[in-house]
Amino acid sequence: MVPRSGRRNRFPVLIVVLVVAAVVAPAVRDRASFPLSTYPIYADSRPRSVTLNVAVGIGRDGSTRPLSLDAIADTDDPLIAQSTLDRAVSSGRAEELCLIIATRAGPEVESVEIARERHDLIDRVLDEDSLRSRDLLARCEVIR
Amino acid sequence: MRSLGRASDWMFAPAPPTRLALFRILVGLFATTYLGVRLPAFVSLVGDPSSDFEPVGVLWWMSEPLPDGVWYALLAFTIASGLAFTAGALFRWTGPLFAVLLLVVTSYRSSWGQLLHFENLLVIHALIIGFSRSARALSVDGRRPLAATDQADTDAVYGWPVRLAALVTVSTYVLAGTAKLRYGGLDWVLGDSLRNHVAYSAVRLELLGGTPSPLAAPLVERAWIFPPLAFTTVVLELGAPIALFGRRKRNAWVVGAWLFHAGVAAAMFVVFPYPLFLIAFAPLFELERIAERFSAIRRNRRSAAAGTAVPVLPPRRP
Numbered sequence: 120m121v122p123r124s125g126r127r128n129r130f131p132v133l134i135v136v137l138v139v140a141a142v143v144a145p146a147v148r149d150r151a152s153f154p155l156s157t158y159p160i161y162a163d164s165r166p167r168s169v170t171l172n173v174a175v176g177i178g179r180d181g182s183t184r185p186l187s188l189d190a191i192a193d194t195d196d197p198l199i200a201q202s203t204l205d206r207a208v209s210s211g212r213a214e215e216l217c218l219i220i221a222t223r224a225g226p227e228v229e230s231v232e233i234a235r236e237r238h239d240l241i242d243r244v245l246d247e248d249s250l251r252s253r254d255l256l257a258r259c260e261v262i263r
Numbered sequence: 264m265r266s267l268g269r270a271s272d273w274m275f276a277p278a279p280p281t282r283l284a285l286f287r288i289l290v291g292l293f294a295t296t297y298l299g300v301r302l303p304a305f306v307s308l309v310g311d312p313s314s315d316f317e318p319v320g321v322l323w324w325m326s327e328p329l330p331d332g333v334w335y336a337l338l339a340f341t342i343a344s345g346l347a348f349t350a351g352a353l354f355r356w357t358g359p360l361f362a363v364l365l366l367v368v369t370s371y372r373s374s375w376g377q378l379l380h381f382e383n384l385l386v387i388h389a390l391i392i393g394f395s396r397s398a399r400a401l402s403v404d405g406r407r408p409l410a411a412t413d414q415a416d417t418d419a420v421y422g423w424p425v426r427l428a429a430l431v432t433v434s435t436y437v438l439a440g441t442a443k444l445r446y447g448g449l450d451w452v453l454g455d456s457l458r459n460h461v462a463y464s465a466v467r468l469e470l471l472g473g474t475p476s477p478l479a480a481p482l483v484e485r486a487w488i489f490p491p492l493a494f495t496t497v498v499l500e501l502g503a504p505i506a507l508f509g510r511r512k513r514n515a516w517v518v519g520a521w522l523f524h525a526g527v528a529a530a531m532f533v534v535f536p537y538p539l540f541l542i543a544f545a546p547l548f549e550l551e552r553i554a555e556r557f558s559a560i561r562r563n564r565r566s567a568a569a570g571t572a573v574p575v576l577p578p579r580r581p
Contacts, residue, residue, distance in 0.1 A: 131423050135274060138427055142387065142434045146441055153320040153373040154366065154383040158439035161533075164447040165459035173470045187472040193307050200471045202377035206315055236470070240462035243469070244483045 168251065170237045172204040174220050176228030186231070190223040204233065213257035221261045233257040278422030278551070280399035284351065285550040286425050287397035290388050291349030293542045294365055297385070298342050305338055305368065311375055319378065320370040329371070341368050348393065351402020362393025384435050385537045388428050388546070395424035401554065428546035433503040436520065440500030452497055458489040464531035478530045499523055506547050517544045
């Protein structure tokens with residue numbers, strides 16, 4: 120046990136109090152930022168059915184082909200790819216993003232579609248029919 | 264008042280400079296390697312449409328993205344100062360500089376519409392270390408060899424930053440547990456939320472051209488597994504402060520927290536490298552014992568060469 124010191128320097132005490140208060144503050148204010156956060160990752164109550172903005176390639180035979188994360192958003196992070204699609208759709212720039220994706224699509228892709236799809240998550244994972252609805256938001260041809 | 268005094272004694276207990284120095288080396292090495300490995304992701308922000316720029320945190324005041332050249336220079340300076348931070352070179356300057364630059368570049372990366380939570384704890388730890396006397400030992404500045412630090416050097420100034428980092432680590436887990444109860448409610452613990460989250464991660468990856476975890480389908484098929492897993496997750500997160508009360512409890516909690524992150528990485532392909540590499544939990548340990556073990560091994564080798572032997576592990580401190 121360390122003897123308590125009546126002459127303890129107040130500066131470190133102040134720093135400790137301020138840092139802990141800063142770390143906890145987002146929870147009190149219910150506002151996440153960076154690097155101080157409420158850490159809300161996967162904290163919401165996730166329903167079984169979700170709507171996702173997706174980008175897919177269409178082959179010469181009309182079949183759907185998945186595009187890579189790199190083609191969709193020049194990233195390897197699905198969070199960033201999802202965010203890129205969501206922001207383009209919500210700001211009315213789906214056509215613009217479609218054209219950008221078309222420049223990065225592989226040779227087997229004839230055109231690119233951005234769509235809003237509603238899926239049953241569990242059915243999708245278990246390889247059952249999961250698509251509940253689909254709204255086409257943008258379609259563009261791949262120009263070579 | 265009494266418990267406040269005990270908490271104060273715990274927080275400001277003296278520690279050898281090697282504890283803080285080793286924490287500096289671990290965090291500096293991790294942060295610099297992380298920046299190097301993830302450099303393409305940081306560089307790729309160049310060219311993103313400026314309409315996507317939504318500055319967060321310390322960059323709240325910015326109205327438009329940085330010019331490309333400035334961003335490249337910032338990344339280069341951050342990595343260079345990270346190397347100096349790790350080595351403890353000119354630490355009076357490079358310590359705060361790297362901590363602030365790391366805060367800036369990670370804030371900038373999170374300023375494009377998607378808050379990334381992988382870097383929060385790393386940045387806070389780097390700030391604590393960068394503004395502490397972390398280069399007294401095991402550093403270019405100190406020029407003190409591994410074995411040169413002894414008990415006489417112990418001081419509260421080397422202890423409280425590490426304890427503060429430990430406090431921050433457990434606080435972030437408590438916040439994460441609180442968030443699940445606040446946003447998800449009891450349904451998160453007792454319902455299908457966790458199962459749906461695992462399925463969501465797999466579906467999102469699949470629809471966006473990635474490869475989902477092969478564990479996702481077998482797990483999702485067994486719905487009964489999720490409520491106990493969800494309950495354990497919340498208990499582990501809310502119970503994080505137990506790690507501050509004794510070695511056994513700390514070890515048990517760290518093993519549990521690491522398994523949790525490993526499970527998330529395996530089932531969802533969501534990787535939190537800072538805790539997975541155990542650096543997030545490092546301040547909970549008496550890191551100087553690693554240095555002591557190394558120096559004892561070196562002493563033993565020298566003694567063996569001279570024909571005498573000493574114990575590999577030094578006696579445990581009272």
